[in-house]
Amino acid sequence: MNAFRHVKLFKNGRNQAVRIPREFELPGEDAIMRREGDRLVIEPAPPRSLLAILAGLKPIDEDFPDIGDLPPSPVDL
Numbered sequence: 001m002n003a004f005r006h007v008k009l010f011k012n013g014r015n016q017a018v019r020i021p022r023e024f025e026l027p028g029e030d031a032i033m034r035r036e037g038d039r040l041v042i043e044p045a046p047p048r049s050l051l052a053i054l055a056g057l058k059p060i061d062e063d064f065p066d067i068g069d070l071p072p073s074p075v076d077l
Helices: 050-055
Strands: 009-012 015-018 031-036 039-044
């Protein structure tokens, strides 16, 4: 893909920013940026692992009813 487009750089607080045109939008809310010589490369961030997502969840503050320990059903092997 050799498509290109001139874009404006601007300041956002103490950071330099660039508005990404619609045709270059990345999926998700996170991206990875790296420098390759004089170039900046921006790529979509890979999806976070399930463990990372679970670690970020708030604990459930709810009482669950007790469930009796039922005997296992017979299984033919």
